[in-house]
Amino acid sequence: MLEPNFSESQLQQAVNSAFIRLIYEERGEWAFANVPSLFDEFVLGWDSAFYFPWLPHPALEEHEGCNFFIQYKLSCELTTRGAGQWEDWKESYLRFKIPHSTKGSDGRHQDDYHQWERLKELADKNYPTFYATNSTLSKEYLKEISNNGSLLCKTPFLDVRDIAQLHKYVTFTQSSDFFFLHSEIEKSPKADINVIFERLREARKTSMSESNRLLYGSLKELAVSDESWQVDLRQISDLLSSESDAGEVLLVRSLLSNFVRRHIGAQLYWYPGRG
Template sequence: MLEPNFSESQLQQAVNSAFIRLIFEERGEWVFANVPSLFDEFVLGWDSAFYFPWLPHPALEEHEGCNFFIQYKLSCELTTRGAGQWNDWKEPYLRFKIPHSTKGPDNRHQDDYHQWERLKELANKNYPTFYATNSTLKKENLKEISKDGSLLCKTPFLDVRDITQLHKYVTFTETSDFFLLHSEIEKSPRLGNDFIFERLRETRKASMSESNRLLYESLKELAVNDESWQVDLRQISDSLSSGSDVGKVWLVRSLLSGFIGRHIGAQMFWYPGRG
């Protein structure tokens, strides 16, 4: 098994910087990469997170006000026929492990899926939640593709929202356009930044009426334990159900914007699409 000659934190720093660079080039905005302490990461589940104001997902206060999440994993390369997943690829492949290894009460190593469970909670609410891993084992190559602006294109991203089962390993090859998730085989698209941002662009082009509904549903989930949120949301619910003409849609949009300003302290942006 061949291991990369750089750390997970090195990959994290490079990819975070690439996201900041990309957003600035595309939108002229500087975004901030939130990186929690190791203690906080255990609670949150992610390594890095951003707040992108154009997404229809409200900022999550308990997740440092973010709505886009990344967990970084280092992949090693397996090159021999005796490797665990060789028969699935029949060629050298890269692999990372989803659970952490921890020592149990009997002092034996066991798989800990706590981090995965936190990520899946976010993904189940439809928040953009990704594993990001390396496609190279050499730090010099990582530096080169960071410098020439192609790092995000060459970084494999796995959308946690696409995963339906519990798995231990994720495998892929340098040229594959998909991942295999093991033990029970599940196939999932391998996403580069083009795919990720295309998904975000598609979301951004949703009609205002549909965006209002999705945002309301997300806020409703967050309001379970807050009576003041529930009172304000009832007014929005009444307006949502009262009609779909242009005036009503804009009224709901205004109510949602005011709600987010009062309860979350953020501004709501909407970029017109079709419908």
């Protein structure tokens, strides 16, 4: 098994910087990458997160006001026929492990899926939640593609929202356009940055009326255990079901903005589409 000559932190720093660069090129804005401490990461589940105000997902106060999440994983390359998943690829492949290895009370190593469970909670609420990994083992090549602006195009992203089952390993090759997830095989598309930002661009072009409904749906899911949220949302629901002109759409957006500010402590923005 061949290991990369750079750390997970190096990959994280490079990809976060590439995201910041791309957002600036796309929108002329400087994005901020939230990076929690190791202690907080255990609670949150993610390594880095952003708040993109044009997404239809409200900022999550308990996740540092973010709505886009990344967990970084280092992949190693397996090159021999005796490798665990060789028969699935029949060629050299890259692999990362989803659970952490921890020592149990008996001193034996065991798989800990706590981080996965936290990520899946976000994904099940339809928040953009990704594993990001390396497609190279060379730090020099990582630096090269970072410098020339192609790093995000060459970074494989696995959308947690696409994963249905619990798995231990994720495998892929540099040329494959999908991942295999093991133990029971599940096939999932490999989402490169073009796929990710196409989804973000589509979200940005959503009409205000439709984004009102998407936002209301997300808030309703979060309000299950909070009576005060439910009361306020019921008032918005009555208007949402009857909005018929631009004035009513703007009124619902204003009420949603006030709700988010009051209950979550974040500011809600809507950007009119261009053209």
